[in-house]
Amino acid sequence: xxxxxxxxxxxxxxxxxxxxxxxxxxxxxxxxxxxxxxxxxxxxxxxxxxxxxxxxxxxxxxxxxxxxxxxxxxxxxxxxxxxxxxxxxxxxxxxxxxxxxxxxxxxxxxxxxxxxxxxxxxxxxxxxxxxxxxxxxxxxxxxxxxxxxxxxxxxxxxxxxxxxxxxxxxxxxxxxxxxxxxxxxxxxxxxxxxxxxxxxxxxxxxxxxxxxxxxxxxxxxxxxxxxxxxxxxxxxxxxxxxxxxxxxxxxxxxxxxxxxxxxxxxxxxxxxxxxxxxxxxxxxxxxxxx
Amino acid sequence: xxxxxxxxxxxxxxxxxxxxxxxxxxxxxxxxxxxxxxxxxxxxxxxxxxxxxxxxxxxxxxxxxxxxxxxxxxxxxxxxxxxxxxxxxxxxxxxxxxxxxxxxxxxxxxxxxxxxxxxxxxxxxxxxxxxxxxxx
Numbered sequence: 001x002x003x004x005x006x007x008x009x010x011x012x013x014x015x016x017x018x019x020x021x022x023x024x025x026x027x028x029x030x031x032x033x034x035x036x037x038x039x040x041x042x043x044x045x046x047x048x049x050x051x052x053x054x055x056x057x058x059x060x061x062x063x064x065x066x067x068x069x070x071x072x073x074x075x076x077x078x079x080x081x082x083x084x085x086x087x088x089x090x091x092x093x094x095x096x097x098x099x100x101x102x103x104x105x106x107x108x109x110x111x112x113x114x115x116x117x118x119x120x121x122x123x124x125x126x127x128x129x130x131x132x133x134x135x136x137x138x139x140x141x142x143x144x145x146x147x148x149x150x151x152x153x154x155x156x157x158x159x160x161x162x163x164x165x166x167x168x169x170x171x172x173x174x175x176x177x178x179x180x181x182x183x184x185x186x187x188x189x190x191x192x193x194x195x196x197x198x199x200x201x202x203x204x205x206x207x208x209x210x211x212x213x214x215x216x217x218x219x220x221x222x223x224x225x226x227x228x229x230x231x232x233x234x235x236x237x238x239x240x241x242x243x244x245x246x247x248x249x250x251x252x253x254x255x256x257x258x259x260x261x262x263x264x265x266x267x268x269x270x271x272x273x274x275x276x277x278x279x280x281x282x283x284x285x286x287x288x289x290x
Numbered sequence: 291x292x293x294x295x296x297x298x299x300x301x302x303x304x305x306x307x308x309x310x311x312x313x314x315x316x317x318x319x320x321x322x323x324x325x326x327x328x329x330x331x332x333x334x335x336x337x338x339x340x341x342x343x344x345x346x347x348x349x350x351x352x353x354x355x356x357x358x359x360x361x362x363x364x365x366x367x368x369x370x371x372x373x374x375x376x377x378x379x380x381x382x383x384x385x386x387x388x389x390x391x392x393x394x395x396x397x398x399x400x401x402x403x404x405x406x407x408x409x410x411x412x413x414x415x416x417x418x419x420x421x422x423x424x425x426x
Binding site: 079082083084085086088089090091095097099100 | 333336337338339340341342343345346349363364367368371372373
């Protein structure tokens with residue numbers, strides 16, 4: 001199986017547009033089962049385009065401490081070991097703040113009285129279904145107000161029972177921090193979608209550095225070419241990173257996407273372009289393996 | 291009654307700090323006394339949960355009332371559990387604010403007044419272009 005991820009650094013550059021265009025182009029081949037994983041769990045939106053019937057869902061839980069007040073002696077070790085200040089000692093009683101807890105288990109493991117047990121705290125859900133053109137879609141959805149995206153992304157990527165795709169395309173969240181690392185970890189190749197603006201280039205560099213740190217090969221797609229003057233091509237050349245595609249700034253694309261049409265539905269010729277891009281990616285991945 | 295007032299300078303005669311969990315200093319003082327004590331905020335560089343860490347620290351110092359500009363949801367919950375009165379201030383020096391509190395002219399927070407800063411606004415998530423400026 002081949003695993004690709006789409007990331008950008010800056011939000012709104014076209015990650016989802018690219019992820020869906022690639023999925024659509026490659027799902028034409030009846031032997032190719034394509035899975036899209038929407039890891040932008042704060043605002044998953046691939047479903048708006050693929051319109052799946054989500055038939056399966058499951059909860060995402062993190063384990064949070066529950067203190068047995070009868071056995072607790074108020075020693076405070078739990079609050080001392082907590083790196084996130086999610087458990088504090090007030091008037092000799094531990095108080096737990098679920099929204100701060102990362103579920104590491106340190107308080108439970110260090111409690112000398114075994115007064116702490118872990119209970120599940122539901123922070124989000126996962127959903128799975130089949131959408132347009134027989135593309136499988138799975139997405140995570142973080143509950144509003146919850147701060148921890150990483151456990152939702154990690155659980156989504158592990159929810160593999162009953163799935164056997166030849167290709168997985170991961171739509172990553174924006175940014176260049178933990179959620180992105182979790183989303184792109186373990187992929188064979190990363191597509192970095194950017195726009196030729198100072199913001200696009202600045203965040204492209206950050207996302208590219210994350211990929212390099214993780215040892216993931218990457219290539220760049222410029223979207224909305226003509227929007228600004230930032231020299232993405234020079235950046236790619238200087239950093240020995242392939243520029244795989246350029247999508248022009250085009251009102252028809254913007255209007256179509258806003259209506260809920262996919263890039264392939266707006267301009268069917270992109271089907272061939274993305275199939276070729278995929279062949280190029282396969283070549284690069286093979287070279288690395290060889 | 292022991293007060294803790296958030297401050298960026300540690301000087302009772304300079305403007306107070308409206309930040310609670312991550313102010314640089316707290317000024318501790320007893321009601322009706324002039325025994326100002328400057329302490330560094332132990333949570334100023336906390337990875338997360340600065341508000342809760344500060345509340346535990348201040349409770350351990352025997353503080354009964356705090357004066358700051360805003361309190362996040364976790365800090366507020368911890369203050370309420372610790373039985374610490376959370377006064378709200380807009381501007382003034384710690385010395386002036388203490389006088390106002392003692393005169394009964396400062397109101398207490400009736401609930402969280404800040405959004406809470408836990409994992410927000412950092413981590414390179416500032417640029418959600420085209421998505422209505424949603425920040426996380």
